[in-house]
Amino acid sequence: MKKILIIGLGLIGGSIALGIKRNHPEHQIIGHDKKEVQKLAKSLGIIDETIPRLEQIQEIDVIILAAPINVTLEILGQLSQLELKKDVIITDTGSTKSQVMEKAIKVFHDKNVKFIGGHPMAGSHKSGILASDVNLFENAYYVLTEENSELQGILSGLHAKFIILNPEEHDKITGQVSHFPHILASSLVQQSDDYSKEHPLVKNLAAGGFRDMTRIAEADSTMWTAVLLSNPEPILNRIKDFKAQLDEISEKISLKDEKAIKSFFDTGKKIRQGMEIHKGAIPNFYDLFISVPDEKGVILRVLALLQDISITNIKINEENREDIHGQLQISFKTEKDLVRAREIIEFATDFKVA
Numbered sequence: 001m002k003k004i005l006i007i008g009l010g011l012i013g014g015s016i017a018l019g020i021k022r023n024h025p026e027h028q029i030i031g032h033d034k035k036e037v038q039k040l041a042k043s044l045g046i047i048d049e050t051i052p053r054l055e056q057i058q059e060i061d062v063i064i065l066a067a068p069i070n071v072t073l074e075i076l077g078q079l080s081q082l083e084l085k086k087d088v089i090i091t092d093t094g095s096t097k098s099q100v101m102e103k104a105i106k107v108f109h110d111k112n113v114k115f116i117g118g119h120p121m122a123g124s125h126k127s128g129i130l131a132s133d134v135n136l137f138e139n140a141y142y143v144l145t146e147e148n149s150e151l152q153g154i155l156s157g158l159h160a161k162f163i164i165l166n167p168e169e170h171d172k173i174t175g176q177v178s179h180f181p182h183i184l185a186s187s188l189v190q191q192s193d194d195y196s197k198e199h200p201l202v203k204n205l206a207a208g209g210f211r212d213m214t215r216i217a218e219a220d221s222t223m224w225t226a227v228l229l230s231n232p233e234p235i236l237n238r239i240k241d242f243k244a245q246l247d248e249i250s251e252k253i254s255l256k257d258e259k260a261i262k263s264f265f266d267t268g269k270k271i272r273q274g275m276e277i278h279k280g281a282i283p284n285f286y287d288l289f290i291s292v293p294d295e296k297g298v299i300l301r302v303l304a305l306l307q308d309i310s311i312t313n314i315k316i317n318e319e320n321r322e323d324i325h326g327q328l329q330i331s332f333k334t335e336k337d338l339v340r341a342r343e344i345i346e347f348a349t350d351f352k353v354a
Protein backbone atom coordinates (compact mmCIF):
# COMPACT_ATOMS: atom_id res chain seq x y z
CA MET A 1 0.00 0.00 0.00
CA LYS A 2 1.26 3.45 -0.88
CA LYS A 3 0.11 6.80 0.40
CA ILE A 4 -0.57 9.13 -2.48
CA LEU A 5 -1.27 12.81 -1.94
CA ILE A 6 -3.09 14.72 -4.68
CA ILE A 7 -2.92 18.50 -4.37
CA GLY A 8 -5.68 20.12 -6.43
CA LEU A 9 -8.85 18.07 -6.69
CA GLY A 10 -10.31 19.40 -9.92
CA LEU A 11 -10.90 17.77 -13.29
CA ILE A 12 -7.36 16.41 -13.55
CA GLY A 13 -6.67 15.60 -9.87
CA GLY A 14 -10.05 13.87 -9.51
CA SER A 15 -9.68 11.90 -12.74
CA ILE A 16 -6.17 10.76 -11.76
CA ALA A 17 -7.45 9.65 -8.34
CA LEU A 18 -10.16 7.56 -9.99
CA GLY A 19 -7.68 6.12 -12.49
CA ILE A 20 -5.19 5.12 -9.79
CA LYS A 21 -7.93 3.39 -7.78
CA ARG A 22 -9.02 1.40 -10.83
CA ASN A 23 -5.78 -0.62 -10.88
CA HIS A 24 -4.63 -0.03 -7.31
CA PRO A 25 -7.50 -0.07 -4.84
CA GLU A 26 -4.90 -0.91 -2.17
CA HIS A 27 -3.32 2.55 -2.35
CA GLN A 28 -4.58 5.25 -0.01
CA ILE A 29 -5.44 8.49 -1.82
CA ILE A 30 -5.27 11.61 0.25
CA GLY A 31 -6.56 14.87 -1.20
CA HIS A 32 -5.75 18.49 -0.53
CA ASP A 33 -7.77 21.43 -1.86
CA LYS A 34 -10.17 24.01 -0.46
CA LYS A 35 -12.13 22.59 2.45
CA GLU A 36 -15.42 22.29 0.57
CA VAL A 37 -13.75 20.62 -2.44
CA GLN A 38 -11.98 18.12 -0.19
CA LYS A 39 -15.27 17.31 1.51
CA LEU A 40 -17.04 16.81 -1.80
CA ALA A 41 -14.23 14.63 -3.20
CA LYS A 42 -14.35 12.41 -0.11
CA SER A 43 -18.14 12.15 -0.10
CA LEU A 44 -18.03 11.10 -3.76
CA GLY A 45 -15.50 8.39 -2.89
CA ILE A 46 -12.86 9.92 -5.19
CA ILE A 47 -10.33 10.19 -2.34
CA ASP A 48 -9.97 8.23 0.89
CA GLU A 49 -8.68 10.93 3.18
CA THR A 50 -8.11 14.67 3.33
CA ILE A 51 -5.46 16.89 4.81
CA PRO A 52 -6.53 20.44 5.60
CA ARG A 53 -3.00 21.90 5.59
CA LEU A 54 0.18 21.00 3.79
CA GLU A 55 2.16 19.82 6.76
CA GLN A 56 3.02 16.50 8.37
CA ILE A 57 3.34 14.69 5.09
CA GLN A 58 6.45 12.67 6.01
CA GLU A 59 4.61 9.40 5.33
CA ILE A 60 3.52 10.25 1.81
CA ASP A 61 5.14 8.11 -0.91
CA VAL A 62 3.92 10.00 -3.96
CA ILE A 63 2.73 13.59 -4.37
CA ILE A 64 0.75 14.60 -7.47
CA LEU A 65 0.28 18.31 -8.12
CA ALA A 66 -2.89 19.05 -10.09
CA ALA A 67 -3.49 22.75 -9.45
CA PRO A 68 -3.09 25.67 -11.90
CA ILE A 69 0.55 26.19 -12.88
CA ASN A 70 1.13 29.37 -10.85
CA VAL A 71 -0.15 27.50 -7.76
CA THR A 72 1.99 24.47 -8.63
CA LEU A 73 5.07 26.71 -8.68
CA GLU A 74 4.21 28.08 -5.23
CA ILE A 75 3.52 24.63 -3.80
CA LEU A 76 6.86 23.31 -5.05
CA GLY A 77 8.48 26.02 -2.92
CA GLN A 78 6.32 25.09 0.08
CA LEU A 79 7.03 21.37 -0.25
CA SER A 80 10.77 21.98 -0.33
CA GLN A 81 10.47 23.53 3.14
CA LEU A 82 8.69 20.51 4.62
CA GLU A 83 10.03 17.28 5.97
CA LEU A 84 9.33 14.72 3.26
CA LYS A 85 9.70 10.94 3.12
CA LYS A 86 13.09 9.84 1.81
CA ASP A 87 12.92 9.23 -1.96
CA VAL A 88 9.40 10.59 -2.21
CA ILE A 89 8.21 10.86 -5.82
CA ILE A 90 6.71 14.21 -6.76
CA THR A 91 5.06 14.84 -10.10
CA ASP A 92 2.85 17.55 -11.59
CA THR A 93 0.22 17.64 -14.30
CA GLY A 94 0.68 21.22 -15.56
CA SER A 95 0.13 22.10 -19.20
CA THR A 96 3.65 23.57 -19.48
CA LYS A 97 6.86 21.95 -18.39
CA SER A 98 9.94 24.21 -18.62
CA GLN A 99 9.03 26.60 -15.81
CA VAL A 100 7.85 23.81 -13.53
CA MET A 101 11.02 21.77 -14.13
CA GLU A 102 13.26 24.78 -13.53
CA LYS A 103 11.56 25.48 -10.23
CA ALA A 104 11.60 21.82 -9.15
CA ILE A 105 15.30 21.48 -9.94
CA LYS A 106 16.02 24.66 -8.02
CA VAL A 107 14.08 23.80 -4.86
CA PHE A 108 14.79 20.06 -4.65
CA HIS A 109 18.43 19.93 -5.82
CA ASP A 110 19.73 19.19 -2.31
CA LYS A 111 16.77 17.03 -1.20
CA ASN A 112 16.00 13.36 -1.36
CA VAL A 113 13.17 13.90 -3.81
CA LYS A 114 12.54 12.37 -7.20
CA PHE A 115 10.72 15.00 -9.26
CA ILE A 116 9.25 13.94 -12.57
CA GLY A 117 7.39 16.48 -14.67
CA GLY A 118 4.11 15.20 -16.10
CA HIS A 119 1.33 16.28 -18.42
CA PRO A 120 -1.61 14.10 -19.42
CA MET A 121 -2.67 15.17 -22.92
CA ALA A 122 -6.38 14.96 -22.36
CA GLY A 123 -8.82 17.20 -20.61
CA SER A 124 -11.89 19.26 -21.17
CA HIS A 125 -13.29 22.76 -21.12
CA LYS A 126 -15.04 21.65 -17.92
CA SER A 127 -13.28 22.00 -14.62
CA GLY A 128 -13.72 20.99 -11.01
CA ILE A 129 -14.10 17.72 -9.14
CA LEU A 130 -17.60 17.05 -10.49
CA ALA A 131 -16.19 16.86 -14.03
CA SER A 132 -13.68 14.13 -13.12
CA ASP A 133 -13.91 10.96 -15.14
CA VAL A 134 -12.10 7.65 -14.73
CA ASN A 135 -11.88 7.31 -18.53
CA LEU A 136 -10.56 10.83 -19.23
CA PHE A 137 -7.04 9.64 -20.08
CA GLU A 138 -8.02 6.42 -21.88
CA ASN A 139 -5.53 5.99 -24.74
CA ALA A 140 -4.30 9.57 -24.39
CA TYR A 141 -0.62 10.42 -24.41
CA TYR A 142 0.80 11.17 -20.98
CA VAL A 143 4.03 13.16 -21.19
CA LEU A 144 6.71 12.51 -18.57
CA THR A 145 10.07 14.24 -18.45
CA GLU A 146 11.71 10.87 -17.72
CA GLU A 147 10.84 7.18 -17.38
CA ASN A 148 9.92 6.04 -13.90
CA SER A 149 8.51 2.55 -13.55
CA GLU A 150 7.14 3.17 -10.07
CA LEU A 151 5.17 6.25 -11.08
CA GLN A 152 4.06 4.68 -14.36
CA GLY A 153 2.87 1.60 -12.45
CA ILE A 154 0.85 3.73 -10.04
CA LEU A 155 -0.75 5.56 -12.98
CA SER A 156 -1.37 2.40 -15.02
CA GLY A 157 -5.12 2.47 -14.34
CA LEU A 158 -5.41 5.72 -16.31
CA HIS A 159 -4.88 3.58 -19.44
CA ALA A 160 -2.77 6.36 -20.93
CA LYS A 161 0.26 6.01 -23.21
CA PHE A 162 3.42 7.36 -21.61
CA ILE A 163 5.81 9.33 -23.76
CA ILE A 164 9.08 10.91 -22.67
CA LEU A 165 9.81 14.47 -23.78
CA ASN A 166 12.17 17.19 -22.72
CA PRO A 167 10.43 20.26 -21.25
CA GLU A 168 11.43 22.74 -23.98
CA GLU A 169 10.25 20.48 -26.80
CA HIS A 170 7.06 19.77 -24.86
CA ASP A 171 6.30 23.49 -24.51
CA LYS A 172 6.90 24.18 -28.19
CA ILE A 173 4.61 21.34 -29.27
CA THR A 174 1.80 22.08 -26.82
CA GLY A 175 2.17 25.80 -27.61
CA GLN A 176 1.16 24.90 -31.18
CA VAL A 177 -1.53 22.24 -30.70
CA SER A 178 -3.04 23.13 -27.33
CA HIS A 179 -2.26 26.62 -26.06
CA PHE A 180 -2.57 28.51 -29.35
CA PRO A 181 -5.91 26.83 -30.28
CA HIS A 182 -7.36 28.07 -26.98
CA ILE A 183 -6.36 31.62 -27.90
CA LEU A 184 -7.87 31.21 -31.36
CA ALA A 185 -11.15 29.83 -29.98
CA SER A 186 -11.58 32.68 -27.56
CA SER A 187 -10.62 35.27 -30.18
CA LEU A 188 -13.10 33.85 -32.66
CA VAL A 189 -15.93 34.02 -30.14
CA GLN A 190 -15.04 37.60 -29.21
CA GLN A 191 -14.67 38.69 -32.83
CA SER A 192 -18.12 37.24 -33.57
CA ASP A 193 -19.58 39.01 -30.56
CA ASP A 194 -18.22 42.35 -31.77
CA TYR A 195 -19.57 41.69 -35.24
CA SER A 196 -23.00 40.73 -33.88
CA LYS A 197 -23.46 44.32 -32.70
CA GLU A 198 -23.76 45.33 -36.36
CA HIS A 199 -25.22 42.01 -37.50
CA PRO A 200 -27.36 40.55 -34.72
CA LEU A 201 -28.11 37.28 -36.54
CA VAL A 202 -24.46 36.25 -36.16
CA LYS A 203 -25.36 34.54 -32.90
CA ASN A 204 -28.25 32.62 -34.43
CA LEU A 205 -26.54 31.47 -37.58
CA ALA A 206 -23.44 30.14 -35.82
CA ALA A 207 -23.77 26.40 -36.43
CA GLY A 208 -21.73 23.20 -36.23
CA GLY A 209 -18.54 24.59 -37.75
CA PHE A 210 -18.42 27.47 -35.30
CA ARG A 211 -19.23 25.19 -32.40
CA ASP A 212 -16.50 22.68 -33.33
CA MET A 213 -13.97 25.51 -33.53
CA THR A 214 -14.94 27.16 -30.24
CA ARG A 215 -15.88 24.55 -27.59
CA ILE A 216 -12.67 25.24 -25.74
CA ALA A 217 -13.49 28.95 -25.44
CA GLU A 218 -15.51 27.81 -22.39
CA ALA A 219 -12.39 26.55 -20.60
CA ASP A 220 -11.36 27.85 -17.18
CA SER A 221 -9.77 31.32 -17.35
CA THR A 222 -7.62 30.88 -14.21
CA MET A 223 -5.99 27.76 -15.57
CA TRP A 224 -5.43 29.25 -19.04
CA THR A 225 -4.04 32.55 -17.81
CA ALA A 226 -1.45 30.55 -15.90
CA VAL A 227 -0.66 28.44 -18.97
CA LEU A 228 -0.09 31.45 -21.24
CA LEU A 229 2.05 33.26 -18.68
CA SER A 230 4.11 30.12 -18.26
CA ASN A 231 4.85 29.60 -21.97
CA PRO A 232 5.05 33.08 -23.55
CA GLU A 233 7.78 32.64 -26.15
CA PRO A 234 6.51 29.58 -28.00
CA ILE A 235 2.98 31.00 -27.95
CA LEU A 236 3.99 34.45 -29.26
CA ASN A 237 5.94 32.69 -31.95
CA ARG A 238 2.86 30.63 -32.98
CA ILE A 239 0.72 33.81 -33.09
CA LYS A 240 3.26 35.52 -35.35
CA ASP A 241 3.44 32.52 -37.64
CA PHE A 242 -0.34 32.27 -37.82
CA LYS A 243 -0.68 35.94 -38.79
CA ALA A 244 1.57 35.16 -41.75
CA GLN A 245 -0.63 32.19 -42.66
CA LEU A 246 -3.70 34.44 -42.61
CA ASP A 247 -1.90 36.99 -44.77
CA GLU A 248 -1.07 34.26 -47.26
CA ILE A 249 -4.63 33.06 -47.65
CA SER A 250 -5.85 36.70 -47.76
CA GLU A 251 -3.54 37.29 -50.69
CA LYS A 252 -4.87 34.23 -52.51
CA ILE A 253 -8.47 35.40 -52.01
CA SER A 254 -7.65 38.96 -53.17
CA LEU A 255 -6.02 37.57 -56.29
CA LYS A 256 -9.02 35.27 -56.84
CA ASP A 257 -6.47 32.50 -57.21
CA GLU A 258 -8.88 29.57 -57.46
CA LYS A 259 -6.19 26.93 -57.80
CA ALA A 260 -4.25 28.19 -54.78
CA ILE A 261 -7.39 28.41 -52.63
CA LYS A 262 -8.41 24.86 -53.51
CA SER A 263 -4.92 23.64 -52.77
CA PHE A 264 -5.07 25.42 -49.37
CA PHE A 265 -8.12 23.39 -48.37
CA ASP A 266 -6.88 20.14 -49.91
CA THR A 267 -3.65 20.44 -47.97
CA GLY A 268 -5.43 21.09 -44.66
CA LYS A 269 -7.80 18.19 -45.22
CA LYS A 270 -5.02 15.75 -46.08
CA ILE A 271 -2.94 16.76 -43.07
CA ARG A 272 -5.83 16.43 -40.64
CA GLN A 273 -6.83 13.05 -42.05
CA GLY A 274 -3.30 11.83 -41.43
CA MET A 275 -3.26 12.92 -37.80
CA GLU A 276 -3.91 10.59 -34.88
CA ILE A 277 -6.86 12.67 -33.65
CA HIS A 278 -8.66 11.69 -36.81
CA LYS A 279 -8.14 8.03 -36.15
CA GLY A 280 -9.01 8.03 -32.48
CA ALA A 281 -5.34 7.79 -31.49
CA ILE A 282 -5.79 4.19 -30.46
CA PRO A 283 -3.17 2.07 -32.19
CA ASN A 284 -4.04 -1.17 -30.42
CA PHE A 285 -7.73 -0.92 -31.08
CA TYR A 286 -9.82 -1.23 -34.19
CA ASP A 287 -12.19 1.69 -34.48
CA LEU A 288 -15.33 2.14 -36.51
CA PHE A 289 -16.70 5.67 -36.91
CA ILE A 290 -20.44 5.70 -37.58
CA SER A 291 -22.16 8.94 -38.45
CA VAL A 292 -25.54 8.58 -36.74
CA PRO A 293 -28.53 10.91 -36.97
CA ASP A 294 -29.78 12.61 -33.83
CA GLU A 295 -32.71 10.30 -33.19
CA LYS A 296 -33.93 8.78 -29.97
CA GLY A 297 -32.66 5.22 -29.53
CA VAL A 298 -30.13 5.38 -32.37
CA ILE A 299 -27.22 4.22 -30.21
CA LEU A 300 -29.21 1.30 -28.81
CA ARG A 301 -30.16 0.37 -32.38
CA VAL A 302 -26.50 0.23 -33.42
CA LEU A 303 -25.54 -1.76 -30.34
CA ALA A 304 -28.36 -4.24 -30.93
CA LEU A 305 -27.07 -4.82 -34.45
CA LEU A 306 -23.60 -5.51 -33.07
CA GLN A 307 -24.70 -7.63 -30.11
CA ASP A 308 -22.75 -10.70 -31.20
CA ILE A 309 -19.47 -8.84 -31.61
CA SER A 310 -17.17 -8.02 -28.71
CA ILE A 311 -16.96 -4.24 -28.25
CA THR A 312 -14.15 -2.76 -26.15
CA ASN A 313 -15.16 0.89 -26.06
CA ILE A 314 -17.86 3.27 -27.20
CA LYS A 315 -17.50 7.00 -27.51
CA ILE A 316 -19.74 9.74 -28.84
CA ASN A 317 -17.40 12.21 -30.46
CA GLU A 318 -19.43 15.34 -29.89
CA GLU A 319 -20.10 16.95 -26.55
CA ASN A 320 -23.30 18.66 -27.66
CA ARG A 321 -24.77 16.51 -30.28
CA GLU A 322 -28.41 17.62 -30.09
CA ASP A 323 -28.43 19.27 -33.50
CA ILE A 324 -25.84 17.48 -35.56
CA HIS A 325 -25.00 14.07 -36.78
CA GLY A 326 -23.00 12.50 -33.97
CA GLN A 327 -19.93 10.41 -34.60
CA LEU A 328 -20.23 7.15 -32.77
CA GLN A 329 -16.78 5.65 -32.27
CA ILE A 330 -16.88 1.93 -31.50
CA SER A 331 -13.68 0.03 -30.75
CA PHE A 332 -13.16 -3.68 -31.36
CA LYS A 333 -10.49 -6.14 -30.34
CA THR A 334 -9.70 -7.48 -33.78
CA GLU A 335 -9.71 -6.33 -37.36
CA LYS A 336 -12.04 -9.25 -38.17
CA ASP A 337 -14.64 -7.89 -35.70
CA LEU A 338 -14.25 -4.42 -37.20
CA VAL A 339 -14.85 -5.69 -40.75
CA ARG A 340 -17.90 -7.70 -39.66
CA ALA A 341 -19.34 -4.75 -37.75
CA ARG A 342 -18.90 -2.50 -40.76
CA GLU A 343 -20.70 -5.01 -43.01
CA ILE A 344 -23.62 -5.31 -40.58
CA ILE A 345 -24.05 -1.55 -40.18
CA GLU A 346 -23.79 -0.91 -43.92
CA PHE A 347 -26.29 -3.68 -44.67
CA ALA A 348 -28.85 -2.75 -42.01
CA THR A 349 -28.68 1.06 -42.05
CA ASP A 350 -27.91 3.98 -44.29
CA PHE A 351 -25.45 5.44 -41.77
CA LYS A 352 -22.12 6.57 -43.14
CA VAL A 353 -19.30 4.39 -41.84
CA ALA A 354 -15.58 5.16 -41.84
Ligand SMILES: NC(=O)c1ccc[n+]([C@@H]2O[C@H](COP(=O)([O-])OP(=O)(O)OC[C@H]3O[C@@H](n4cnc5c(N)ncnc54)[C@H](O)[C@@H]3O)[C@@H](O)[C@H]2O)c1
Nearest residue numbers: 008009010011012033066067068069094095123124127128
Ligand atom coordinates in the same frame (compact mmCIF):
# COMPACT_ATOMS: atom_id res chain seq x y z
N1 LIG B 1 -8.20 21.07 -18.03
C1 LIG B 1 -7.44 20.42 -18.89
O1 LIG B 1 -7.89 20.14 -20.00
C2 LIG B 1 -6.06 20.01 -18.49
C3 LIG B 1 -5.47 18.93 -19.16
C4 LIG B 1 -4.19 18.51 -18.77
C5 LIG B 1 -3.50 19.19 -17.76
N2 LIG B 1 -4.10 20.24 -17.15
C6 LIG B 1 -3.35 20.91 -16.06
O2 LIG B 1 -3.77 20.29 -14.85
C7 LIG B 1 -3.81 21.23 -13.79
C8 LIG B 1 -5.19 21.21 -13.17
O3 LIG B 1 -6.15 21.57 -14.13
P1 LIG B 1 -7.70 21.21 -13.94
O4 LIG B 1 -8.31 21.25 -15.29
O5 LIG B 1 -7.88 20.00 -13.11
O6 LIG B 1 -8.20 22.49 -13.13
P2 LIG B 1 -9.43 22.58 -12.14
O7 LIG B 1 -9.77 24.03 -12.06
O8 LIG B 1 -10.50 21.62 -12.52
O9 LIG B 1 -8.81 22.09 -10.76
C9 LIG B 1 -7.80 22.78 -10.09
C10 LIG B 1 -8.00 22.56 -8.61
O10 LIG B 1 -6.89 23.12 -7.91
C11 LIG B 1 -7.40 23.66 -6.73
N3 LIG B 1 -6.46 24.60 -6.14
C12 LIG B 1 -6.21 25.89 -6.50
N4 LIG B 1 -5.30 26.44 -5.67
C13 LIG B 1 -4.96 25.47 -4.76
C14 LIG B 1 -4.08 25.43 -3.65
N5 LIG B 1 -3.35 26.48 -3.30
N6 LIG B 1 -4.00 24.28 -2.95
C15 LIG B 1 -4.74 23.20 -3.30
N7 LIG B 1 -5.58 23.18 -4.34
C16 LIG B 1 -5.70 24.31 -5.06
C17 LIG B 1 -8.71 24.29 -7.14
O11 LIG B 1 -9.55 24.55 -6.01
C18 LIG B 1 -9.26 23.23 -8.08
O12 LIG B 1 -10.06 22.30 -7.39
C19 LIG B 1 -3.40 22.57 -14.40
O13 LIG B 1 -2.06 22.82 -14.10
C20 LIG B 1 -3.59 22.38 -15.89
O14 LIG B 1 -2.66 23.18 -16.60
C21 LIG B 1 -5.36 20.64 -17.47
Ligand SMILES: O=C(O)C(=O)C[C@]1(C(=O)O)C=C[C@@H](O)C=C1
Nearest residue numbers: 095120121122123124125178216
Ligand atom coordinates in the same frame (compact mmCIF):
# COMPACT_ATOMS: atom_id res chain seq x y z
O1 LIG C 1 -10.17 18.82 -24.73
C1 LIG C 1 -10.03 19.93 -24.21
O2 LIG C 1 -10.98 20.64 -23.91
C2 LIG C 1 -8.69 20.41 -23.90
O3 LIG C 1 -8.51 21.57 -23.99
C3 LIG C 1 -7.67 19.48 -23.44
C4 LIG C 1 -6.25 19.98 -23.58
C5 LIG C 1 -6.00 20.31 -25.07
O4 LIG C 1 -6.24 19.42 -25.87
O5 LIG C 1 -5.56 21.39 -25.39
C6 LIG C 1 -6.07 21.19 -22.75
C7 LIG C 1 -5.00 21.38 -21.97
C8 LIG C 1 -4.08 20.34 -21.69
O6 LIG C 1 -3.02 20.67 -20.96
C9 LIG C 1 -4.23 19.11 -22.39
C10 LIG C 1 -5.32 18.91 -23.18
